[in-house]
Amino acid sequence: MYIFFTFLGKRIACAVIGYSKENFIKRVTQNASLRNTKTYKSVESRVFISCKEFDSVDKRVVDVLGGTVDRVAKLSWVYTQKKDFNMIMHKHDYLYYTTEKTSLKTEWTCVFYIQIPRNLTKGEGDITFMTEDRKLHTFSPKENDILIFPGTLYHMVTPIPNAEIDRVVYASNFNLSI
Numbered sequence: 001m002y003i004f005f006t007f008l009g010k011r012i013a014c015a016v017i018g019y020s021k022e023n024f025i026k027r028v029t030q031n032a033s034l035r036n037t038k039t040y041k042s043v044e045s046r047v048f049i050s051c052k053e054f055d056s057v058d059k060r061v062v063d064v065l066g067g068t069v070d071r072v073a074k075l076s077w078v079y080t081q082k083k084d085f086n087m088i089m090h091k092h093d094y095l096y097y098t099t100e101k102t103s104l105k106t107e108w109t110c111v112f113y114i115q116i117p118r119n120l121t122k123g124e125g126d127i128t129f130m131t132e133d134r135k136l137h138t139f140s141p142k143e144n145d146i147l148i149f150p151g152t153l154y155h156m157v158t159p160i161p162n163a164e165i166d167r168v169v170y171a172s173n174f175n176l177s178i
Contacts, residue, residue, distance in 0.1 A: 021114060021144075023053050028114070031051075050076075064148060065148065073104055074174045078168065078169070080167070081166060081169075083161055083162070085159065089154050090155070093151065106175060107175050107176055108173070109171065111171045112145075113169050115165065120163060121162055123158055124161065125160045126138045127141060127147065127157050127158075129149065129155045130153075
């Protein structure tokens with residue numbers, strides 16, 4: 001599978017990951033079945049996983065960000081967007097976004113697009129960033145894209161009301177300076 005990196009809004013590299021979309025979806029399903037908790041607002045699955053498929057994505061991201069890094073701190077999850085979910089503008093200041101706060105800040109966030117509904121109309125499922133000057137910048141990701149951006153950058157995903165399937169991404173917050 002070919003993946004494309006977008007780093008700060010510019011497509012910069014192409015790489016091959018040795019796993020198919022089906023491999024990733026299988027892992028998402030397997031890991032989701034291990035959870036015994038309700039999903040966030042009943043429309044989002046945050047599955048904390050570690051497996052060779054997702055580790056291969058993390059390795060590619062670290063290669064792009066820093067090449068050889070001795071230690072990496074990260075938090076990863078799978079985000080499943082349902083057709084009736086609306087996301088608010090948010091950012092990832094700290095590695096952990098839940099109640100277990102840490103002083104370890106997020107330097108970079110990455111999003112790997114595993115599955116995107118094909119029947120979306122223009123603007124659905126886009127990711128919008130808001131820069132410090134409050135300007136909005138929107139990208140329409142494709143399957144196998146990896147977006148890398150500063151964790152402190154405000155962002156949100158637009159709704160997908162016409163979707164016939166869920167939009168599935170693997171995301172990570174990274175700190176390479178520990």
